[in-house]
Amino acid sequence: MTTPFSLSLMGWSPTFQQQIPLEEWETTVTARVVAQHRSYVELLSESGKTQLHYTKKMPAITVGDWLLLDQDNTFIRLLERRSEFSRKAAGRKIKAQLIAANIDTVFIVSSLNKDFILSRIERYLALINEAGAEAVIVLTKADLCENKQHYTNCIK
Structure with missing residues (x-):
């Protein structure tokens, strides 16, 4: 059994609210990334905990990100980050590896x-x-x- 949480308890702020038009707010689910795994992320929303598997169409996602999902928990978009922790990824390519966001x-x-x-x-x-x-x-x-x-x- 999952325990529902309020968005404010999960760190929601007006910065994120301003990124969602009213029509979209009424038809989407807002969720926060609470854990990251190789092929999926764990999300927490007002409805409880769920998983979202990565697809090629999704941007880079990290712990702390806020996502919009449709009613079937399908990814719609990533909300703009307020803060972002990253480091140089291992290897020869000059690429950033996300650590956490919205801290x-x-x-x-x-x-x-x-x-x-x-x-x-x-x-x-x-x-x-x-x-x-x-x-x-x-x-x-x-x-x-x-x-x-x-x-x-x-x-x-």
């Missing part, structure tokens, strides 16, 4: 020990900024750290 806030968690690497945090911050999301840095294990001020000064 508002990203938490960077780092412990205050020998694994603390400022350059890693800086790379994450650059990626988050490029994607159009907000970053929150969480420093853990402060109780085990002798020189907390050193680490917090690095972050400022």
Whole structure:
């Protein structure tokens, strides 16, 4: 049995609502991609969870995307993304590999020990900024750290 969710609980915002004309809103199903697999994606809508198998006509889809489906759960279109995380795909071709979309806030968690690497945090911050999301840095294990001020000064 699936538990229905509201669109707002899934991250729906006016940005997405503005992309759907009223006529289309009344005849389509809005769903969010919650998991991505080799041949299909898992979707969550107000009706519950469902799967959508990839076809050649579909654009690149990633976790966090919003899709419009017809009443038979057939793909109609992908809504414009508010943010997009991607990286260079493996191999020789210069191609981007999508990681996630429509993410508002990203938490960077780092412990205050020998694994603390400022350059890693800086790379994450650059990626988050490029994607159009907000970053929150969480420093853990402060109780085990002798020189907390050193680490917090690095972050400022």
